[in-house]
Amino acid sequence: MTDDATTHDATTGARVVRVDRGAVSVLPCRDDGDGLRAHDAGPLRVDLDRDGLVPFADGSRRPAAVGDWLEIGERADGAPHVALARDRRTALVRDTAGATSDVQTLAANVDIVLVAEHLDPDPSLGRVERLLTLAWRSGAQPVVVLTKSDLVPDPDGMAAEVAGVAIGVDVHVVSAVRGEGLEPVRALLGPGVTLVVVGPSGAGKSTLVNALAGADVMATAGRRADGRGRHTTTHRELVMLPGGAVLIDTPGLRGVGLVADAGALGVTFADVEELAARCRFADCAHGTEPGCAVRAALESGELAERRLDSWRRLMREAAFQERRADARLAAQERAWWKRITVEHHRQLRSPRR
Ligand SMILES: Nc1nc2c(ncn2[C@@H]2O[C@H](COP(=O)(O)OP(=O)(O)OP(=O)(O)O)[C@@H](O)[C@H]2O)c(=O)[nH]1
Ligand SMILES: [Mg+2]
Ligand SMILES: [Zn+2]
Numbered sequence: 001m002t003d004d005a006t007t008h009d010a011t012t013g014a015r016v017v018r019v020d021r022g023a024v025s026v027l028p029c030r031d032d033g034d035g036l037r038a039h040d041a042g043p044l045r046v047d048l049d050r051d052g053l054v055p056f057a058d059g060s061r062r063p064a065a066v067g068d069w070l071e072i073g074e075r076a077d078g079a080p081h082v083a084l085a086r087d088r089r090t091a092l093v094r095d096t097a098g099a100t101s102d103v104q105t106l107a108a109n110v111d112i113v114l115v116a117e118h119l120d121p122d123p124s125l126g127r128v129e130r131l132l133t134l135a136w137r138s139g140a141q142p143v144v145v146l147t148k149s150d151l152v153p154d155p156d157g158m159a160a161e162v163a164g165v166a167i168g169v170d171v172h173v174v175s176a177v178r179g180e181g182l183e184p185v186r187a188l189l190g191p192g193v194t195l196v197v198v199g200p201s202g203a204g205k206s207t208l209v210n211a212l213a214g215a216d217v218m219a220t221a222g223r224r225a226d227g228r229g230r231h232t233t234t235h236r237e238l239v240m241l242p243g244g245a246v247l248i249d250t251p252g253l254r255g256v257g258l259v260a261d262a263g264a265l266g267v268t269f270a271d272v273e274e275l276a277a278r279c280r281f282a283d284c285a286h287g288t289e290p291g292c293a294v295r296a297a298l299e300s301g302e303l304a305e306r307r308l309d310s311w312r313r314l315m316r317e318a319a320f321q322e323r324r325a326d327a328r329l330a331a332q333e334r335a336w337w338k339r340i341t342v343e344h345h346r347q348l349r350s351p352r353r
Helices: 125-138 155-163 205-213 260-270 270-277 291-300 305-349
Strands: 012-020 023-031 036-038 044-047 069-074 078-084 091-096 105-107 112-118 141-147 169-175 194-198 238-239 246-249
Touching: 023 069, 023 270, 044 069, 044 078, 044 125, 078 105, 091 291, 105 194, 112 125, 125 141, 125 155, 125 260, 125 305, 141 155, 141 205, 155 169, 169 246, 194 205, 260 270, 270 291, 270 305, 291 305
Parallel strands: 112 141, 112 194, 141 169, 194 246
Antiparallel strands: 012 023, 012 069, 012 238, 023 036, 023 044, 069 078, 091 105, 238 246
């Protein structure tokens, strides 16, 4: 695929700011030890090879994601091309619905995942748990940002409830329209730090990005909307802040397929797993077994039924996803064997032999 491309020595580091069909937009950057700075020129559009994939340092060819670091080379005709994608430090991934396609990378090389959830309508604890698991799996640090505090009478009480399901995670309450509560979020924007904002449509992600950027860099649903945004943001997009931090805005997540990871679930549900470890039987199903610490905690009110249900649901989903991933892998291997067998027979029939 890259045969026609001559890679010159002068490759530049470039960060993917947007991925489109058949092309990526990159921002040539330098890190002067004081955070990332874009070169004076704006984003550069780089056409991808015909397969739409880019070569990674580990030898694989995969789709590029927002946040990827690319080495840009030059073709013989002077057009830029992707010479190499650096291996990802962290990656926010979700399972895709497709039967054969792999997981989808929402953002790469991220340090902090801002899980945005609105206070009005009521926040969904289940969604927060799901997004926290996604975030823990990425290798980045999650932080919960509860938005629209100006619309509810008791934002702190609601925040306490959310904090109960966000173990080991800071929970901040903000009103972007009033500019309230933003200081602790701003404090995360250190030079060179990359943050991604995830959450449902209409949560106020783009409004938050604009408030943090101090400028209207992203389009929002507008103030007159009823808060139920209808996917105003349609592309994941990377924004460079003047202080050297990097923010990635994402479209509202509808159903987020969890990618199996027992470790990430164990961090999100550390309280439940700790209880489960105290059950008399190692394989306790927390049903009618004697000496079940989980059921005892339910009865004493220490553990909420909803929390246990949520843990069970996500565990089941992760196990299902794992089996499906195995099936996909097996299908890919079968396809590979079929291809090389066909190729083998073709060569056997070839007159040159
Ligand atoms: N009252 C109030 N409204 C807010 C606040 N933040 C955002 N909004 C409003 O909520 C609506 C949705 O905001 P957006 O920033 O477009 O939401 P989003 O999460 O980016 O939505 P998608 O791009 O569709 O995923 C807009 O009408 C905003 O003005 C807030 O702090 N208070
Ligand atoms: Mg948006
Ligand atoms: Zn038990």
